[in-house]
Structure formats: C-alpha cells, structure tokens
Amino acid sequence: MKQSERRKQSSDKLINAYLELAAEEGVSALTFDKIGIRAGYSRNLAFHKFGSKSGLLDAVINHLHDSMEVVRQEANLETLSGLDALLLYCEIHFESLEELAEIRAYFVLMSEAIATLSDVRPIFAQSHVRSNTELRRLFTRGFDDGSLRKGVDIEMATMMITTQIIGMSSQYLIDPDFPLKAAAAELQSLIRNAYGSAMPKRVWNESPSRAIATASRLRQR
Numbered sequence: 001m002k003q004s005e006r007r008k009q010s011s012d013k014l015i016n017a018y019l020e021l022a023a024e025e026g027v028s029a030l031t032f033d034k035i036g037i038r039a040g041y042s043r044n045l046a047f048h049k050f051g052s053k054s055g056l057l058d059a060v061i062n063h064l065h066d067s068m069e070v071v072r073q074e075a076n077l078e079t080l081s082g083l084d085a086l087l088l089y090c091e092i093h094f095e096s097l098e099e100l101a102e103i104r105a106y107f108v109l110m111s112e113a114i115a116t117l118s119d120v121r122p123i124f125a126q127s128h129v130r131s132n133t134e135l136r137r138l139f140t141r142g143f144d145d146g147s148l149r150k151g152v153d154i155e156m157a158t159m160m161i162t163t164q165i166i167g168m169s170s171q172y173l174i175d176p177d178f179p180l181k182a183a184a185a186e187l188q189s190l191i192r193n194a195y196g197s198a199m200p201k202r203v204w205n206e207s208p209s210r211a212i213a214t215a216s217r218l219r220q221r
Helices: 003-025 030-041 045-048 051-076 082-099 103-113 121-145 152-176 179-195 210-219
Strands: none
Touching: 003 030, 003 045, 003 051, 003 103, 030 045, 045 051, 045 152, 051 082, 051 103, 051 121, 082 103, 082 121, 082 152, 082 179, 103 152, 121 152, 152 179
C-alpha cells in the first residue's frame, strides 16, 4: 500500500471511529484517546492529523457531505429534472437518516454545539452553506429545464428547505414516534406546490426507491 493510501486509510478510520462513538455514547465520549483506541491507533496520531477537536469535526462533516454526494450520484440525481432532483435530494436525506448512524450522529453533534454555545457552531453553519449551494444548483437546473417556476426567490427557497430538513431530522431523533416518512412526503408535496411549474413532470418515486437502495449500499461500506 502506498503512503498516500495509508494516510487516507488512517484518516478514514479515525473519522469512522469519531462517528461511531458519537452515535453510541454521545459527545462526551469524543476524546482523542477513545477515538484513537476505537480506530486502532494512538491518541497522538489523531491529534497529529487534525490538530484539534474542531479540526477533526471539520474533517468529519466534510466526510459526511462527500458520502451523501456519492449516494446522490449512485441514485442518478444528475439525470433528473431540477424539481425531481430536489425531491430525490430530500428523500435520500431522510432515508439515510433512518438507515445510517453516522447521519444521526451529525445531528447529535450539532445539537450539542447549540446547547453549549460551542465555538464549533461556525463549522455547522458552513456545513449548511454547502447544503444550500447544492440546493441552489438544483433550483437553477429546474429554472433552465422548466420544471421549476421562474421568479422563485432561490435564496429564500433553499433556506426554507434546509431548515425544514434540519428541524424534521432533529424531531425524529427526539421523538421515536415522529412520522418521518409521512413528514418527508408532506415536505415533497410542499416543494412541488410552492416551486413546481405547471408542466407535466416524471415522478421519480413511482419506481422502487433509489434512495433506499443507495443508502443501503453506503451502509454496507
């Protein structure tokens, strides 16, 4: 194995250890000692690679974004109209929230940062900027292909979708009885009605859910 491959492997193991501990034991378990032991390395390696806990958190969040991009690519999001791509984006998020502990860990970490007024809050704010950038890209596609109404305030629309996703995800983790699938379907309906054009559209989710299949493949990695 090349040195660059070994470096990536060790980074991935440390990131996965971080997410596993966050999901299983909460934020209090996220010490360099525990992360290193879970990953099979020393505390010094985790500190050496990331420099600080905030540096490690930043790497973890980028890893999650990259993983979700892979899921969307595997679901062929790029072949869809702007509207259908927005709907699939939401579907993939909620399917992944149910299926993947690492996605749930993200919201555990974010909630802790808010509750303690932590200085890592800007890292989560930047994470949401990255999500909004992707949503703006899909809105622009929809304006171009005619599936979304021109004249929609793209900044307000992306903010509303992002905050709905964050709120629904948090509620799902707080309340085990929260009807996530029904709420997700309602959000999709709201997106269609608020932003969709009058042109006929192919409804991607009439077929077996690509979101479920791709989330399951990611879980098996």
